[in-house]
Structures are given as structure tokens and as C-alpha cells.
Amino acid sequence: MKYWLIKSEPGVYSIDQLEKDGFTIWDGIRNYQARNNLNAMKVNDGCLFYHSNDGKAIVGLAKVKKEAFPDPGTEDPAWMAIEVAFEKRFSKPVFLENIKKEPQLQEMVLVKNSRLSVQPVLPEEFELILNMAQSNQ
DNA sequence: GCCAACGTTGGC
């Protein structure tokens, strides 16, 4: 079981929308590093759901529902998509600002390479984020 | 709205 972080601009697709939909296709990825991460995802892997630009916080959890398949949005076989299912929404988001203040999270890809839209997360990072979401009240 | 960081493209 691996852990990931997936990014979305809330104006494009938010955690609220995912909660309503139950699950969604995660497509439109046009970056090889992100694509490679999509390919490595397995059913039931945990995904932190991050709101970029507007929000700048991890707002909830999703899990991988369907493993990589060709992105239906393009003819180019290089690009893949997955499906993710809604898991939970944090009552209080874990803000990027606070992640940057946490010494144990300095190595997160989110901190080091903010542009990568699908990124791996270490189990201990994942746990710590969950703890922060709970103690954040 | 600006700009730094990163990725991609294309001329040589």
C-alpha cells in the first residue's frame, strides 16, 4: 500500500465535488513524472487531496478506485488516467503554511517541487498529515 | 498580477 498526493484547483474540481460524485476520473495529466506516478498507483492506495492556488491546503482523503488506463481525453497513448473515490473530508484543512513549518515534512515533494501534480507521499508523512488534520480543531 | 521554477520545443 502506497500513499500519494493529488492536486486540483478547487475552481476546476474540488473535494466538495468529489464528495457529491463519490468518485471521479483523474485525467488530463500531461507531465511524465506525474504520469509515472499514476502508473504506479494501486487500488486502495491512499491519496491526500490538495487544493492548489485557492486554498493551498490538504482538504481530505481519497483512495485509488481504478488503476491506470489510457486517458480518454487524448489519442496519445502516452497519457494515462485513473479513478479515485471519495474517502473523507478534513473538518479543518491542513494548510501548506503549516506543512512548511513542520520539520518532519520538509522533504515532502509538495514542499520541494510544488509544481508536480501527482506525487508520492511517505507513510510517515501521510500519518503526520492525518494527525495534523485531527489535532487542528 | 507577478514571477520563480520547471518542462518542453526547436534551431543550430
Place this chain on the structure above:
DNA sequence: GCCAACGTTGGC
């Protein structure tokens, strides 16, 4: 194969 130019992302 190098690198300048350009486009995009996303934090600030």
C-alpha cells in the same frame, strides 16, 4: 546534444 525561447504551474 546543447541551450535559448517559450509556456505553464502555483506560491506569494
